[in-house]
Amino acid sequence: xxxxxxxxxxxLFIIVNQKLIHPILDVFFVLITGKTxxxxxxxxxxxxxLFFDKKRGRIIFVLMILSVSFSDxxxxxxxxxxxKRVRPSRxxxxxxxxxxxxxxxxxxxxxxxxKGGKWSMPSNHASNFFAGATLLxxxxxxxxxxxxxxxxxxxxxxxxVGKHYPFDVFMGMVYGxxxxxLFYYFWVMIRVxxxxxxxxxxxIK
Numbered sequence: 265x266x267x268x269x270x271x272x273x274x275x276l277f278i279i280v281n282q283k284l285i286h287p288i289l290d291v292f293f294v295l296i297t298g299k300t301x302x303x304x305x306x307x308x309x310x311x312x313x314l315f316f317d318k319k320r321g322r323i324i325f326v327l328m329i330l331s332v333s334f335s336d337x338x339x340x341x342x343x344x345x346x347x348k349r350v351r352p353s354r355x356x357x358x359x360x361x362x363x364x365x366x367x368x369x370x371x372x373x374x375x376x377x378x379k380g381g382k383w384s385m386p387s388n389h390a391s392n393f394f395a396g397a398t399l400l401x402x403x404x405x406x407x408x409x410x411x412x413x414x415x416x417x418x419x420x421x422x423x424x425v426g427k428h429y430p431f432d433v434f435m436g437m438v439y440g441x442x443x444x445x446l447f448y449y450f451w452v453m454i455r456v457x458x459x460x461x462x463x464x465x466x467x468i469k
Contacts, residue, residue, distance in 0.1 A: 267363075269431070274369035276430040277352060280423040282372050289424070294376050297389070297421035320468045323451070324403050328396055331447040335395045335440055336388055343439075344383035353379040353426045376425040387428045390419035390436025391443070398444035415440075 295301050313321035313328075350357075353375045355366065393415035401408035419437060422428040 270363075271365045273429045273431045274365045277369045277423060280420070280430065281352075281369075281374050281426055285374070285424075290376060293417075293421040293424040296418055297377060297425050297427075320403065323468060324399065327399055327447055327451060331395045331399060331444045332392050334447070335391045335443045338443075339386055339388050339391050339436070339439065343386060347385045348383065349385040349429075349432070350382060351380055351384040351427055352429055354382055374426050377427070380427045384428055385432040385435055386439055387419060387422050387432045387436035389422050390415070390428075390433045391440035393418045394437045394440030395444040396440075398441045399448060402444075402448060 310325065313325040315321075317324070352370060352373060355370055394412075397411035397415040400411045404411075415437070419433040422433055423430055
């Protein structure tokens, strides 16, 4: 079963990384996969949340910082070193013997933004962006499609540029949503307890 799923993973990687390609897509996905591209949007959101959306914005800002930080730290320091799946961009450096399906996937691999670190599963980018998208969708429900489409494109970009297999990104998406919901319900639990004591420190309305 594991081998079957791995083969599907490799085939999907070939499709995204080597088949569904175009020079314009190269520029687009290299741009959005980089951290510097998101500095301005993050600063704009931070300014809006902290100075214009009053108490709700500050609560959202704190929840975003906590969930994304925990997601990023736990994936990088705990999960990846234990799963020990090597990135496609570095697989040939560490695997002496590879399956035929992996060999096909890596034979013409396109590495567009450098090889990155050693470990691959799950994707930090996918986890972090889906954690953020989930919280934004909860509090700003009207624009939920924008958040999740954006997060999906960032996750997709990690496959396109050759740094992750599709299952790495999928697991990152699932984990990011889980972490966001965990922090959200933790906040709800504390808020409800405080409200019972007529303490509205964490209440929005």
